[in-house]
Amino acid sequence: MYTDLLGQQFVHNALLAGAVVGLVSGAIGFFVVTRGASFAVHAMSELGFTGAAGALWLGLSPVVGLVGGSLVTGLALGLLSLRGRERDSAIGSVLAFGLGVGVLFLSLYQGYATEATNLLFGSVVAVSRPQLAGLAVVSLLVMAGIAASYRPLLFSSVDPEVAEARGVPLRALSVITYLLLALTTAEAVQVVGVLLVLTLVITPAAAAQRLAVNPATSIVLAMLIAVAATEGGILISLEWGPSSFWIAALSFAVYLAARAAGWGRLRRPA
Amino acid sequence: MAAHPGAAAGKGARTVTFAPVRVDGVGLRFGRRQLWEGLSFELAAGEFLAVLGPNGTGKTSLIRMIMGLLKPSGGVVEVNGRAPVQARAGIGYIPQHRAFDPDLPLRGRDLVRLGLDGQRWGLGGAGRKLDERVGQALREVGAAAYADQPVGRLSGGEQQRLRIAQALVSDPGLLLADEPLLSLDLASQRMVTSLLDGRRRAAGTPVVFVTHDINPVLSMVDRVLYLAPGDWAIGPPREVLTSDTLSRLYGTPVDVLDVRGRIVVVGTPDDHGAHHDHGPA
Numbered sequence: 001m002y003t004d005l006l007g008q009q010f011v012h013n014a015l016l017a018g019a020v021v022g023l024v025s026g027a028i029g030f031f032v033v034t035r036g037a038s039f040a041v042h043a044m045s046e047l048g049f050t051g052a053a054g055a056l057w058l059g060l061s062p063v064v065g066l067v068g069g070s071l072v073t074g075l076a077l078g079l080l081s082l083r084g085r086e087r088d089s090a091i092g093s094v095l096a097f098g099l100g101v102g103v104l105f106l107s108l109y110q111g112y113a114t115e116a117t118n119l120l121f122g123s124v125v126a127v128s129r130p131q132l133a134g135l136a137v138v139s140l141l142v143m144a145g146i147a148a149s150y151r152p153l154l155f156s157s158v159d160p161e162v163a164e165a166r167g168v169p170l171r172a173l174s175v176i177t178y179l180l181l182a183l184t185t186a187e188a189v190q191v192v193g194v195l196l197v198l199t200l201v202i203t204p205a206a207a208a209q210r211l212a213v214n215p216a217t218s219i220v221l222a223m224l225i226a227v228a229a230t231e232g233g234i235l236i237s238l239e240w241g242p243s244s245f246w247i248a249a250l251s252f253a254v255y256l257a258a259r260a261a262g263w264g265r266l267r268r269p270a
Numbered sequence: 271m272a273a274h275p276g277a278a279a280g281k282g283a284r285t286v287t288f289a290p291v292r293v294d295g296v297g298l299r300f301g302r303r304q305l306w307e308g309l310s311f312e313l314a315a316g317e318f319l320a321v322l323g324p325n326g327t328g329k330t331s332l333i334r335m336i337m338g339l340l341k342p343s344g345g346v347v348e349v350n351g352r353a354p355v356q357a358r359a360g361i362g363y364i365p366q367h368r369a370f371d372p373d374l375p376l377r378g379r380d381l382v383r384l385g386l387d388g389q390r391w392g393l394g395g396a397g398r399k400l401d402e403r404v405g406q407a408l409r410e411v412g413a414a415a416y417a418d419q420p421v422g423r424l425s426g427g428e429q430q431r432l433r434i435a436q437a438l439v440s441d442p443g444l445l446l447a448d449e450p451l452l453s454l455d456l457a458s459q460r461m462v463t464s465l466l467d468g469r470r471r472a473a474g475t476p477v478v479f480v481t482h483d484i485n486p487v488l489s490m491v492d493r494v495l496y497l498a499p500g501d502w503a504i505g506p507p508r509e510v511l512t513s514d515t516l517s518r519l520y521g522t523p524v525d526v527l528d529v530r531g532r533i534v535v536v537g538t539p540d541d542h543g544a545h546h547d548h549g550p551a
Binding site for chain 1: 337339355358359361363365368370373374375376377379380381384385387388389390391392393394418419420433436446
């Protein structure tokens with residue numbers, strides 16, 4: 001019976017979507033973690049939810065609203081270039097309000113509650129062919145963006161003071177980071193849902209940081225961990241349980257293992 | 271502006287004609303607060319200039335002006351006869367020590383490499399020539415042994431060595447250091463100052479060195495720029511760091527004492543009556 005499932009078109013779509021989204025999530029995750037911007041990811045996914053709920057209410061595709069909501073949030077965060085506590089409190093206030101507006105949109109929307117549940121918790125097995133094509137195009141765009149700006153992106157993430165002195169435009173890089181991140185977030189929402197985006201964008205990158213000592217290795221590892229968790233989660237969920245749970249569980253298991261391994265490294269005398 | 275050396279004189283003459291840094295009638299103002307005005311000096315090739323003064327007098331702002339990151343409220347700043355923004359590629363910058371996250375997946379080698387081509391767009395694949403320059407810079411500062419360790423796991427002194435390699439790897443014509451000795455132990459302070467001094471003696475690279483304590487660099491300093499609230503003075507340390515000059519700058523009696531070769535300043539308004547010798551003893 002399990003093997004029958006593996007032959008199904010919807011399973012293929014889900015696995016392909018998982019691979020496409022896992023790759024970009026892991027890659028951008030490196031920059032998010034080194035910049036300490038995890039909370040911003042959360043804000044983008046929740047305000048993406050607001051956009052999607054608004055789109056549902058207006059009778060538009062929720063994906064359009066999702067990408068729109070995430071992009072507007074990303075652009076605002078990038079332009080403001082807030083730092084430290086100010087950033088935390090500003091993001092917290094805006095995302096709380098945005099989520100409230102999302103709840104209003106959902107209550108106005110007279111359609112099926114499933115749509116809302118899918119947004120919140122993900123529905124990778126419901127990904128259609130056209131949706132998969134959309135995911136692939138956006139992923140390519142994000143990967144091209146990361147490749148084109150890799151060196152200044154890395155410089156401004158790990159060493160902003162000297163990067164600025166060397167002529168790296170910090171604000172532009174901040175906008176680029178948040179826009180790429182917004183696109184990635186909108187992608188990840190379609191696989192694991194608004195509430196679990198961090199499991200693809202943050203957890204694999206955080207695990208990879210513990211295991212690698214240089215940026216390139218760390219990025220590739222994060223991509224591999226994110227893809228493995230997504231594919232593994234989808235395959236196990238065919239047997240039992242929601243895929244988002246399994247993806248989060250696998251991703252977290254790798255993170256714990258990496259912390260255990262990294263702990264030994266930390267103890268080693270320099 | 272100085273006369274252009276002309277095409278026939280070639281590139282070599284250019285560097286002779288223009289001062290590495292020319293600051294002419296420069297003012298600094300934040301809102302309604304005027305920190306200084308009419309600041310003028312020219313840095314000579316191979317010169318070691320220490321920028322001294324209490325907190326909040328614009329020492330870091332001066333460095334940022336020379337890097338083209340801050341516009342003066344008046345006057346002109348030039349680096350090698352050009353606008354600072356256009357001269358950035360030729361400037362090596364050493365910030366004050368700030369610990370890296372111990373988990374940051376960045377080796378010393380990667381940090382130095384960023385100083386070479388981190389500002390360029392694109393992936394920048396592996397290049398044997400660039401790797402060799404990074405290796406050379408690491409050896410020059412004696413950091414080759416730990417170049418493959420994550421920077422966040424290194425000591426403050428080791429990290430500052432890497433910072434110097436990062437600043438030198440692009441073979442800069444000017445070095446700017448902003449409190450590079452802060453929170454370093456005495457041995458690491460000596461190492462940092464002697465590496466910078468060695469570079470300017472070997473390559474004639476002028477150094478602008480912001481510090482709140484003159485003593486670690488006293489033996490190598492050619493001139494001191496002292497920024498006080500509302501006024502400034504520039505000259506050799508023995509002329510600027512005197513009771514007369516500092517009393518004039520602060521507008522209140524200030525004593526400069528020479529205690530066994532260390533310069534101790536007593537009586538500045540930011541001196542709260544306690545032991546104050548421009549830095550940790």
